Amino acid sequence: xxxxxxxxxxxxxxxxxxxxxxxxxxxxxxxxxxxxxxxxxxxxxxxxxxxxxxxxxxxxxxxxxxxxxxxxxxxxxxxxxxxxxxxxxxxxxxxxxxxxxxxxxxxxxxxxxxxx
Numbered sequence: 001x002x003x004x005x006x007x008x009x010x011x012x013x014x015x016x017x018x019x020x021x022x023x024x025x026x027x028x029x030x031x032x033x034x035x036x037x038x039x040x041x042x043x044x045x046x047x048x049x050x051x052x053x054x055x056x057x058x059x060x061x062x063x064x065x066x067x068x069x070x071x072x073x074x075x076x077x078x079x080x081x082x083x084x085x086x087x088x089x090x091x092x093x094x095x096x097x098x099x100x101x102x103x104x105x106x107x108x109x110x111x112x113x114x115x116x
Contacts, residue, residue: 007069014084015062018091022055025094028101051097054090061087 029047061083067073068080 003070007066021091021094025098028098054094057090058087
């Protein structure tokens, strides 16, 4: 009971900010390719891969944080804190990636052309 309530409170405080940043990053990186998601030659395929890795890291860290919280694992090695920090670093990296993707759009609007 108590731990699940604490996990729910923690997720309601911290989870949604990360999810929103990841959604916005996804929109910025995949801009102009919806609904086909075709990557044309001007797009940086590395950004797609990097964002996918960041999303997986964020998800795994949230699961790891929740598991450590549920089972009271935070010592002698602070795994819960480590998962929390790594997950937040993935969110910050996705925010920077969003800015990079948007700056590419500002420099070359033709990047958003759809190859349908």
